[in-house]
Amino acid sequence: MALVAAIGIGGLITPAVASAKPKNVKVMARNVYLGADLVPALLAPDQQSMFIAAGKIYDDSIFGTNFRGRAELLADEIARAKPDAIGLQEVALWRRGPLDSVTPNPTPATEVVIDYLEVLQTQLQKRGLKYKVARVQAEADLELPIDRDADGSPEFDGRLTMRDVILVKKNLKVSNRRGGHYASLLPAPSAVGQIDVTRGWAAVDLTKGKKKNAKKFRFVTTHFEAFAAFFRRNQAEELVNKGFIRSNGKVPVILVGDLNSDPDDPSVQEVEGIPPTENAAAFQVVANAGFKDLGVTVNTCCHADDLLNDTVDFGSRIDHVLAKGKVQKLGATLTGADPALRTNTGLWPSDHGGVVSRLRIR
Numbered sequence: 372m373a374l375v376a377a378i379g380i381g382g383l384i385t386p387a388v389a390s391a392k393p394k395n396v397k398v399m400a401r402n403v404y405l406g407a408d409l410v411p412a413l414l415a416p417d418q419q420s421m422f423i424a425a426g427k428i429y430d431d432s433i434f435g436t437n438f439r440g441r442a443e444l445l446a447d448e449i450a451r452a453k454p455d456a457i458g459l460q461e462v463a464l465w466r467r468g469p470l471d472s473v474t475p476n477p478t479p480a481t482e483v484v485i486d487y488l489e490v491l492q493t494q495l496q497k498r499g500l501k502y503k504v505a506r507v508q509a510e511a512d513l514e515l516p517i518d519r520d521a522d523g524s525p526e527f528d529g530r531l532t533m534r535d536v537i538l539v540k541k542n543l544k545v546s547n548r549r550g551g552h553y554a555s556l557l558p559a560p561s562a563v564g565q566i567d568v569t570r571g572w573a574a575v576d577l578t579k580g581k582k583k584n585a586k587k588f589r590f591v592t593t594h595f596e597a598f599a600a601f602f603r604r605n606q607a608e609e610l611v612n613k614g615f616i617r618s619n620g621k622v623p624v625i626l627v628g629d630l631n632s633d634p635d636d637p638s639v640q641e642v643e644g645i646p647p648t649e650n651a652a653a654f655q656v657v658a659n660a661g662f663k664d665l666g667v668t669v670n671t672c673c674h675a676d677d678l679l680n681d682t683v684d685f686g687s688r689i690d691h692v693l694a695k696g697k698v699q700k701l702g703a704t705l706t707g708a709d710p711a712l713r714t715n716t717g718l719w720p721s722d723h724g725g726v727v728s729r730l731r732i733r
Contacts, residue, residue, distance in 0.1 A: 393733045394579050394586035395701065399454035400627035400666070400690050402594070403445060403487060404721040405461045405533065406436035408676050410598075412515065413559050413566065418473070419523055421562040426519040429529045433465060436678050437718060438487055444713070444720035446494035448706045449502075452727045455543060456577060457502070458592025458627035459536040463487045466530040472514045473563055480514055480530035488536055501541040508535045508550035508573035510594070513566065535573045535592050535628075544578040544585075549615070555605035557596050570596055572610055576622070586732050588698075589615065593628040600640040600648035603631055607653040611660035616695070623696030623732050626662060629723065630654055633687040634664070657693055665700040666692035671724040678718040683708045690726050697733035 407428040415421035432438075449457065464487065468480025488507070495502050510533040516525030539545060550573040557568045572593040578585050593610060595603035607630070611617065616624055632653035641647045649655075658664065670685035685708070692703065706725035713719055 392584060393731045395729065395731050396456070396579055396588065397452065397454045397727065397729050398590070398625055398627055398692055399449070399452060399457040399725055399727045400592070400629070400692055401445070401448075401457060401725040402460040402629045402690060402721060402723040403438075403441075403462060403491070404436070404678075404723065405432055405463045405531075406438055407431035413561050415562050418562045419518075422516045422518040422525045423521045425515040425529060426517045426521065426525070429465070429517050430519060431677070432463065432531075433485055437714065437716070438463075438485065439490055440714040440716070441678075441718060441720050442487070442490045442494045445491060446498055446500070447712070448720065448725055449495060450498045450500055452704075452706065454727060455540050455579060456505075456590045456625075457538040458590070459538065460592070460594040460629045462491075462534040462536045464532040464534060466532070467517075468528045468530065470516055470525055470528050472516060472528045477514070480528050488534070502538040503541050503545070505537040505539045505545045505575045505577075506548045506550055506573040508571050510534060510552070510571050511569045515563070535571065535594055537573050537575055537590060537592055539575070539577060539590075545575050546578070547574075547576040547615075549574050553606040553609050555602050555609065557599050557602045568596065570594060570606060574615065587622055588732055589622050589624040591616070591624060591626045593626070593630070595629070595631045595653050597631045599642060599645060600632070600650050600652055601642075601645045604648055604652040604656060607632070607656035611657055617660070621696070623694060623698045624662075625698065625730070626657065626691075626693045626695075627726070628691065629689060630657070630691050631689050633689050634658070635688060654691070661695045662693035663695070663698070663700075664691065665694050665698065665703065665728050665730060666690070666726045667703045667705045669705055671705060671726060672722065674719045674722045676722065678722060680719075681710070681717075683710070685724065690723055692726050692728040694730065699731040699733070701729040701731055703728040
């Protein structure tokens with residue numbers, strides 16, 4: 372009877388022990404880069420200058436910095452790292468349409484010129500990598516006349532939609548897909564009126580493993596405001612106060628993304644009309660909410676806008692992996708900073724480096 376009881380008790384204990392086993396996961400934060408600087412168009416003094424600047428952005432983004440070529444490098448990075456979940460930023464979608472965006476009755480452009488997500492997914496599939504799109508969150512959606520030859524007569528409307536995307540391995544179960552926009556947005560006055568630069572977040576719950584040996588974690592990606600520390604701090608406060616992050620219970624939360632906030636930067640940004648704000652403030656808000664820094668400790672950004680710089684001279688650490696709950700860092704690496712891993716024309720895969728963290732969830 373004692374032996375039977377022992378066996379019975381052992382049978383009851385075994386599943387509990389199995390369910391308590393930690394699970395290793397690997398995550399990646401990757402800003403893939405739009406491929407051009409939007410500021411010249413936003414700050415253009417008049418509409419003609421704005422449309423010419425928009426034409427240059429269109430050409431630089433689609434042709435000059437050649438995302439189709441860069442996507443091969445990004446897919447190679449993913450193939451080497453094999454992350455379970457990837458948070459992507461600046462996943463551009465370019466469309467074109469009738470030249471009427473500054474008329475009283477504009478028609479949104481719908482003809483796809485290039486879809487960065489589709490291009491990257493194609494490259495991943497060519498490498499036999501099985502990743503599924505868990506969430507796409509559209510952010511800034513801008514449409515302007517495109518004057519490519521700078522003759523004062525735009526040829527068509529170009530529409531740029533920026534997106535944050537979560538990719539996950541196909542063997543992970545995905546649930547509770549969600550996303551949204553921040554209420555605090557940078558208002559950018561322009562030659563066609565004020566443009567509110569939309570930013571947001573995307574989140575999913577992921578389960579790795581099967582049945583009682585499975586572990587669930589929450590995976591979140593975001594891209595805070597790049598040009599104003601005040602607004603990105605506000606966005607950080609909005610994010611950490613979301614119910615599914617603040618009251619997560621026993622589910623660990625892993626946050627990856629381009630926070631545009633360097634915890635090692637002591638400077639204060641002062642812009643007329645905006646309260647002075649520390650550049651590290653957004654990161655500090657996230658850290659104060661209980662998130663641990665589990666990414667790399669080296670700088671992650673930025674290469675030249677045209678991606679043709681010969682040497683790496685990153686000046687800030689703004690791409691991060693952070694976690695809240697029972698998550699331990701096993702290691703972290705930086706991608707996108709090896710001069711040997713560029714296109715045959717000398718382009719880096721992105722203006723940012725990528726961050727890959729190996730984590731253990733308990």
